[in-house]
Amino acid sequence: MPDxxxxxxxxxxxxxxxxxxxxxxxxxxxxxxxMEITQEYQNLINQEAQKLVHTYWTTELFSHPFIQPYFQKxxxxxxxxxxxxxxxxxxxxxxxxxEGLDESMIFVASKLLETSMQRYTPKNIFWLxxxxxxxxxxxxxxxxxxxxxxxxxxxxxxxxxxxxxxxxEFKLILDYGAAEWVTHTSDMSIRLTQxxxxxxxxxxxxxxxxxxxxxxxxxxxxxGFGQMQDYDDVMNTLTNTQELRSLxxxxxxxxxxxxxxxxxxxxxxxxxxxxxxxxxGSHGLVTAIDPSVGMLNRSxxxxxxxxxxxxxxxxxxxxxxxFENNTFDAAIxxxxxxxxNIQVTLKEIHRVCKPGAxxxxxYGLQFPQTEPFMTEWLTPIYENNETLRNSTTDQLPSxxxxxxxxxxxxxxxxxxQIYPVEMIGNTFHxxxxxxxxxxxxxxxxxxxxxxxxxxxxxxxxxxxNRGYQIQNKYGKEGMIQHHPGQFLQARVIKV
Ligand SMILES: C[S@@+](CC[C@H](N)C(=O)[O-])C[C@H]1O[C@@H](n2cnc3c(N)ncnc32)[C@H](O)[C@@H]1O
Numbered sequence: 001m002p003d004x005x006x007x008x009x010x011x012x013x014x015x016x017x018x019x020x021x022x023x024x025x026x027x028x029x030x031x032x033x034x035m036e037i038t039q040e041y042q043n044l045i046n047q048e049a050q051k052l053v054h055t056y057w058t059t060e061l062f063s064h065p066f067i068q069p070y071f072q073k074x075x076x077x078x079x080x081x082x083x084x085x086x087x088x089x090x091x092x093x094x095x096x097x098x099e100g101l102d103e104s105m106i107f108v109a110s111k112l113l114e115t116s117m118q119r120y121t122p123k124n125i126f127w128l129x130x131x132x133x134x135x136x137x138x139x140x141x142x143x144x145x146x147x148x149x150x151x152x153x154x155x156x157x158x159x160x161x162x163x164x165x166x167x168x169e170f171k172l173i174l175d176y177g178a179a180e181w182v183t184h185t186s187d188m189s190i191r192l193t194q195x196x197x198x199x200x201x202x203x204x205x206x207x208x209x210x211x212x213x214x215x216x217x218x219x220x221x222x223x224g225f226g227q228m229q230d231y232d233d234v235m236n237t238l239t240n241t242q243e244l245r246s247l248x249x250x251x252x253x254x255x256x257x258x259x260x261x262x263x264x265x266x267x268x269x270x271x272x273x274x275x276x277x278x279x280x281g282s283h284g285l286v287t288a289i290d291p292s293v294g295m296l297n298r299s300x301x302x303x304x305x306x307x308x309x310x311x312x313x314x315x316x317x318x319x320x321x322x323f324e325n326n327t328f329d330a331a332i333x334x335x336x337x338x339x340x341n342i343q344v345t346l347k348e349i350h351r352v353c354k355p356g357a358x359x360x361x362x363y364g365l366q367f368p369q370t371e372p373f374m375t376e377w378l379t380p381i382y383e384n385n386e387t388l389r390n391s392t393t394d395q396l397p398s399x400x401x402x403x404x405x406x407x408x409x410x411x412x413x414x415x416x417q418i419y420p421v422e423m424i425g426n427t428f429h430x431x432x433x434x435x436x437x438x439x440x441x442x443x444x445x446x447x448x449x450x451x452x453x454x455x456x457x458x459x460x461x462x463x464x465n466r467g468y469q470i471q472n473k474y475g476k477e478g479m480i481q482h483h484p485g486q487f488l489q490a491r492v493i494k495v
Pocket of ligand 1: 221222225245265267268269270291295318319334335336340341
């Protein structure tokens with residue numbers, strides 16, 4: 001039987017390009033952005049998906065009958081519906097900072113998909129859109145197996161953002177031999193076959209290697225920070241972030257008149273009320289970047305109370321700075337570096353800074369924590385989780401990782417100073433802590449990414465309940481979290 005996984009090596013570079021172009025960027029983004037899509041927009045998305053399929057889908061497209069001919073088209077339409085929805089959600093939420101979709105975003109998304117079909121061929125786009133959904137499907141079956149057919153078809157456990165029922169996917173998975181009926185139970189339930197297990201493994205590998213899972217995680221983080229309405233209040237009252245901001249600012253060697261780059265500026269707490277703009281004065285300039293439009297919008301709101309400040313807020317990630325080489329006299333940032341690909345970020349900062357510019361920052365280091373209350377609280381995450389415990393991908397960096405990266409930078413930075421700082425969190429406020437860890441910072445993402453949507457929500461609820469039990473046991477004083485962090489300062493050198 002022809003195997004879809006044989007296509008993966010050929011599809012990998014196309015997937016990478018799509019991710020760069022922000023097409024097909026990850027359905028779970030819809031989880032935060034568009035859980036409620038009005039009937040009117042559902043119809044419109046449907047209509048646009050049908051149009052794409054009508055124009056670009058032909059039965060010959062998939063000459064080997066891996067998909068049964070009679071529902072090929074429906075599955076393709078469904079994949080297009082999700083591709084349009086998630087791409088539209090990306091533009092609405094992460095480019096425009098809007099809570100939900102609107103008509104124009106749906107048209108933009110549909111147009112982008114069409115352009116991608118022309119650029120990379122319709123067949124490849126249909127494949128990729130299909131794989132993204134199949135990954136979530138297979139993962140859910142594996143996690144819940146035996147999974148009730150009705151639960152699969154309603155999608156409520158693993159793709160609640162889908163605006164259609166998953167009957168066709170269900171038939172396809174069974175026909176294709178990726179799942180089978182479980183015969184020893186009286187319920188109508190299914191489980192993965194060996195073939196299904198193999199495919200899930202290969203899909204996961206593919207989505208990891210192409211950066212899809214990483215990008216999806218990142219986007220959820222940007223959206224999550226953007227949605228955290230009480231960010232300033234939580235950080236200022238429950239943590240020592242204000243202290244850390246002043247530590248960075250007082251050591252940053254800034255002078256009036258400088259053009260300073262601030263990275264991960266968030267709500268402008270360091271930029272504006274934290275005093276960064278005052279340090280550069282009216283002849284200087286602060287260019288402050290953050291990828292989260294929700295956060296930047298709050299900075300812009302605040303800026304109205306600082307009419308004299310020379311500051312420019314720009315949406316960007318630290319890994320891809322939209323500035324010319326040698327633009328800045330200094331770079332600064334508070335609690336952002338640990339959310340980035342540190343090596344890439346340090347190279348970008350080096351590129352956009354002038355020789356002799358200082359970069360100064362503080363950031364958090366990896367869990368697990370040694371405090372008994374933390375270990376006890378987070379047991380459901382760490383038990384049986386060697387991968388998470390040892391992994392350094394996308395969670396906070398370990399001290400060793402940072403050291404190794406710094407060691408590779410001796411051609412680009414000198415006078416490196418690195419020392420421990422303590423980040424303190426008052427985790428007694430359970431709901432706020434959980435909101436920050438799971439909905440904004442997504443600190444445990446490497447673990448969460450392997451769970452279907454509903455299992456993630458259940459785990460968060462479980463941890464919230466555990467939090468209240470821990471609170472009773474340890475009390476306010478016993479729940480102060482001492483989180484390891486580092487201060488880093490280095491000077492840009494260019495030969
Ligand atoms: C904990 S907040 C810190 C915000 C601010 N510096 C402060 O002191 O309050 C982390 C910020 O990093 C931003 N961030 C996440 N990933 C980033 C990336 N790849 N590049 C730049 N900023 C990023 C988030 O959007 C968020 O605003």
